[in-house]
Amino acid sequence: MSNTNPLLDVTGLTKHFPVMGGFPFKRKIGAVQAVDGLDFQVAEGESLGLVGESGCGKSTTGRLITRLLEPTGGSIKYRGQDITHAGRKQLAPVRSEIQMIFQDPYASLNPRQTVGKIISGPMEINGINPPGGHEKRVRELLETVGLNPEHYNRFPHEFSGGQRQRIGVARALALEPKLIVADEPVSALDVSIQAQVVNLLQELQRDLGIAFVFIAHDLAIVRHFSERVAVMYLGKIVEIADREDLYDNPRHPYTRALLSAVPEATADEVPSRERILLTGDVPSPLNPPSGCRFRTRCWKATEKCATEAPPLVQVEGNREGHLTACHYPEVKETVPAPRLSKDPGVTA
Amino acid sequence: MTPPTPSAAAPLEVTDESVEKSLSPSTTKGSESRSPGRLAWKRFKRDRTGVISAYIVIFFFVIAIAAPLIAKLYGKNPYTTYASQRPELLDAFSYPSGPNGGMSSEFWFGIEPQLGRDVFTFLLYGIRTSLGIAVAATLLTTVVGVVVGVTAGYLGGKTDYLVGRIIDILLSFPSTLFFIAFMPVVYGLFVAPDENIPTSLRAISLILVLSAFGWASIARLLRGQVLGLREREYIEAAKVTGASPKRIVFKELLPNLWTPIIIQSTLMLPAYVTAEAGLAFLGVGIIDPTPDWGVMIQRGAQFYTEDLTFMLFPGLSMVIFVLAFNLLGDSVRDALDPKSKR
Ligand SMILES: Nc1ncnc2c1ncn2[C@@H]1O[C@H](COP(=O)(O)OP(=O)(O)O)[C@@H](O)[C@H]1O
Ligand code: SF4
Ligand SMILES: [Mg+2]
Numbered sequence: 306m307s308n309t310n311p312l313l314d315v316t317g318l319t320k321h322f323p324v325m326g327g328f329p330f331k332r333k334i335g336a337v338q339a340v341d342g343l344d345f346q347v348a349e350g351e352s353l354g355l356v357g358e359s360g361c362g363k364s365t366t367g368r369l370i371t372r373l374l375e376p377t378g379g380s381i382k383y384r385g386q387d388i389t390h391a392g393r394k395q396l397a398p399v400r401s402e403i404q405m406i407f408q409d410p411y412a413s414l415n416p417r418q419t420v421g422k423i424i425s426g427p428m429e430i431n432g433i434n435p436p437g438g439h440e441k442r443v444r445e446l447l448e449t450v451g452l453n454p455e456h457y458n459r460f461p462h463e464f465s466g467g468q469r470q471r472i473g474v475a476r477a478l479a480l481e482p483k484l485i486v487a488d489e490p491v492s493a494l495d496v497s498i499q500a501q502v503v504n505l506l507q508e509l510q511r512d513l514g515i516a517f518v519f520i521a522h523d524l525a526i527v528r529h530f531s532e533r534v535a536v537m538y539l540g541k542i543v544e545i546a547d548r549e550d551l552y553d554n555p556r557h558p559y560t561r562a563l564l565s566a567v568p569e570a571t572a573d574e575v576p577s578r579e580r581i582l583l584t585g586d587v588p589s590p591l592n593p594p595s596g597c598r599f600r601t602r603c604w605k606a607t608e609k610c611a612t613e614a615p616p617l618v619q620v621e622g623n624r625e626g627h628l629t630a631c632h633y634p635e636v637k638e639t640v641p642a643p644r645l646s647k648d649p650g651v652t653a
Numbered sequence: 654m655t656p657p658t659p660s661a662a663a664p665l666e667v668t669d670e671s672v673e674k675s676l677s678p679s680t681t682k683g684s685e686s687r688s689p690g691r692l693a694w695k696r697f698k699r700d701r702t703g704v705i706s707a708y709i710v711i712f713f714f715v716i717a718i719a720a721p722l723i724a725k726l727y728g729k730n731p732y733t734t735y736a737s738q739r740p741e742l743l744d745a746f747s748y749p750s751g752p753n754g755g756m757s758s759e760f761w762f763g764i765e766p767q768l769g770r771d772v773f774t775f776l777l778y779g780i781r782t783s784l785g786i787a788v789a790a791t792l793l794t795t796v797v798g799v800v801v802g803v804t805a806g807y808l809g810g811k812t813d814y815l816v817g818r819i820i821d822i823l824l825s826f827p828s829t830l831f832f833i834a835f836m837p838v839v840y841g842l843f844v845a846p847d848e849n850i851p852t853s854l855r856a857i858s859l860i861l862v863l864s865a866f867g868w869a870s871i872a873r874l875l876r877g878q879v880l881g882l883r884e885r886e887y888i889e890a891a892k893v894t895g896a897s898p899k900r901i902v903f904k905e906l907l908p909n910l911w912t913p914i915i916i917q918s919t920l921m922l923p924a925y926v927t928a929e930a931g932l933a934f935l936g937v938g939i940i941d942p943t944p945d946w947g948v949m950i951q952r953g954a955q956f957y958t959e960d961l962t963f964m965l966f967p968g969l970s971m972v973i974f975v976l977a978f979n980l981l982g983d984s985v986r987d988a989l990d991p992k993s994k995r
Contacts, residue, residue: 371893373889373893393897400894401894403893404893404894405890407889412887414887414890415891415908418904418908426891426896430894430895430897431894459687460688462687462689463687473890476894479894480894
């Protein structure tokens with residue numbers, strides 16, 4: 306495998322959920338355009354952050370990559386192998402290499418199974434017999450994720466949220482994956498616990514060389530975790546860039562708005578970014594706006610934005626690999642603040 | 654705009670890991686596990702009503718199973734008409750000549766009017782028949798209901814739609830009325846109208862008809878449960894690791910369905926006991942001379958103005974059994990599903 310070949314290559318990935326209705330016979334009356342034409346790559350050992358407001362299609366993207374959902378369009382290639390429509394049997398060899406960590410630590414562990422069974426299940430399914438047996442491996446994994454290996458006989462309800470999430474991590478690790486899709490792995494956890502789990506994932510990424518698709522709803526956590534960040538809005542990627550580029554030089558108005566909501570890293574940092582408060586609701590993915598999907602909330606929207614969907618390209622002033630989908634990209638160090646809907650006073 | 658600090662995890666203060674660890678259940682020692690089942694058992698044992706009801710129910714099952722043995726030790730059987738050899742047991746009007754329905758050290762629960770059978774063994778065997786039919790019907794109903802409900806819920810789509818409509822139709826039937834009308838039809842399928850219907854056929858038909866109308870409610874319940882569980886993340890987690898549908902149903906779904914299954918069947922069994930008795934009472938279930946709870950009550954109803962004792966034993970014992978079993982069912986539900994407690 307050459308270095309230029311990405312581990313995961315997603316092109317034009319689309320998922321429309323049909324909406325059924327009508328009387329007396331149900332028929333398709335519309336489609337939720339949850340994910341609409343995503344293009345991105347993940348290199349081996351790389352961590353890609355996927356950020357966007359709730360409902361913009363992040364989880365759907367994660368479930369498409371792990372093939373829990375069937376894409377309606379586009380393609381997913383893993384190590385050059387097309388897995389877009391692969392069935393359960395065809396997926397089997399790839400299954401163990403792409404794992405997932407779920408958002409809700411309370412729903413992601415079967416309450417009727419012991420931790421040992423939960424973690425050894427994946428090995429059983431895939432016929433993996435580690436030297437020393439399943440139990441030994443489970444103990445090792447528990448230790449890896451920072452849990453007491455003696456707890457393998459316990460049930461999920463005996464653990465706290467953070468510990469449960471660690472069990473979920475151990476389960477994902479049991480198959481020695483190359484890629485882990487982490488769907489908001491810490492947003493259900495107590496703030497004080499979040500950092501521990503993020504640090505654990507970071508260690509795993511570094512030590513085991515696992516690539517991550519790290520899903521989050523704000524830019525704060527991704528900043529510490531992902532080398533590359535993609536910002537999603539209503540089923541589309543609006544901006545994707547290396548971490549430094551994105552945080553230093555956000556070109557898309559939406560990225561800029563999101564970034565303004567990120568709390569400053571340290572208090573003594575000089576002028577605080579102006580808080581851009583987005584007005585209005587996210588439009589329904591059932592009937593997204595024409596042209597640029599962000600235009601209903603964008604303070605720079607023009608006629609062109611309504612008619613022409615901006616392509617995701619390297620706009621002028623972007624560095625290599627920094628793509629933005631906007632007709633009028635933001636310029637770095639713009640002194641005049643956005644004309645509309647700014648609210649410097651808001652901190653919450 | 655300020656550049657972000659590249660240092661990782663700067664604002665994400667790492668809290669003391671031991672804090673989180675100490676939240677772990679330190680109450681359980683070593684690797685002793687507190688399985689959900691064991692917790693339910695502990696809750697159940699604290700419930701006095703439930704425990705007493707359980708003893709009563711177990712008592713009934715023991716005497717039903719041991720009926721032949723008890724009858725042997727007692728030295729009588731439910732079929733012999735003792736009065737035909739010893740006419741002095743009944744008076745001129747064919748009622749027991751002794752007081753209290755002829756209760757004595759020889760006939761513990763007295764003697765049946767007219768035929769003079771032994772009430773004690775008749776009741777024992779009656780309980781045996783009734784419980785046997787009710788248990789068999791409950792098992793069959795549960796198996797059919799679980800299979801249909803889980804399949805419909807897991808597969809969804811057209812299967813689910815079709816099954817859902819069948820369930821709706823079945824549940825909208827007036828089942829009691831239907832039993833009465835339908836039982837003779839079922840018998841007619843197997844034997845000619847002028848032939849005698851063997852008891853085993855009656856029992857099997859009862860079991861089949863009760864189950865045919867009973868499975869719908871449990872199937873509907875389980876279908877709903879599976880629809881909810883199917884979307885749970887642990888099911889998705891199993892799928893991501895490549896689990897087969899069979900494994901998902903048996904290892905991931907079923908263990909989480911035992912609670913509603915057990916609750917439903919413990920509530921179903923007493924209902925079947927009364928239904929079976931009701932059908933016997935109406936003459937479309939088990940009939941005399943086969944000992945049966947319902948048959949006894951039916952005969953008792955003919956004589957109760959003159960001989961209340963004969964009505965009392967089957968009536969009271971059934972009330973006690975059904976009440977105890979229903980209370981047990983409630984306790985089981987509270988133990989398995991503490992959130993549903995009223
Ligand atoms: N199974 C589904 N059927 C119909 N619509 C769905 C389904 N799953 C998600 N959606 C819709 O797709 C959109 C994106 O959802 P999701 O990917 O969960 O967003 P996110 O994870 O970013 O919050 C939402 O509008 C949601 O309502
Ligand atoms: S394309 Fe137009 S509407 Fe969309 S983000 Fe850019 S300026 Fe705003
Ligand atoms: Mg989500």
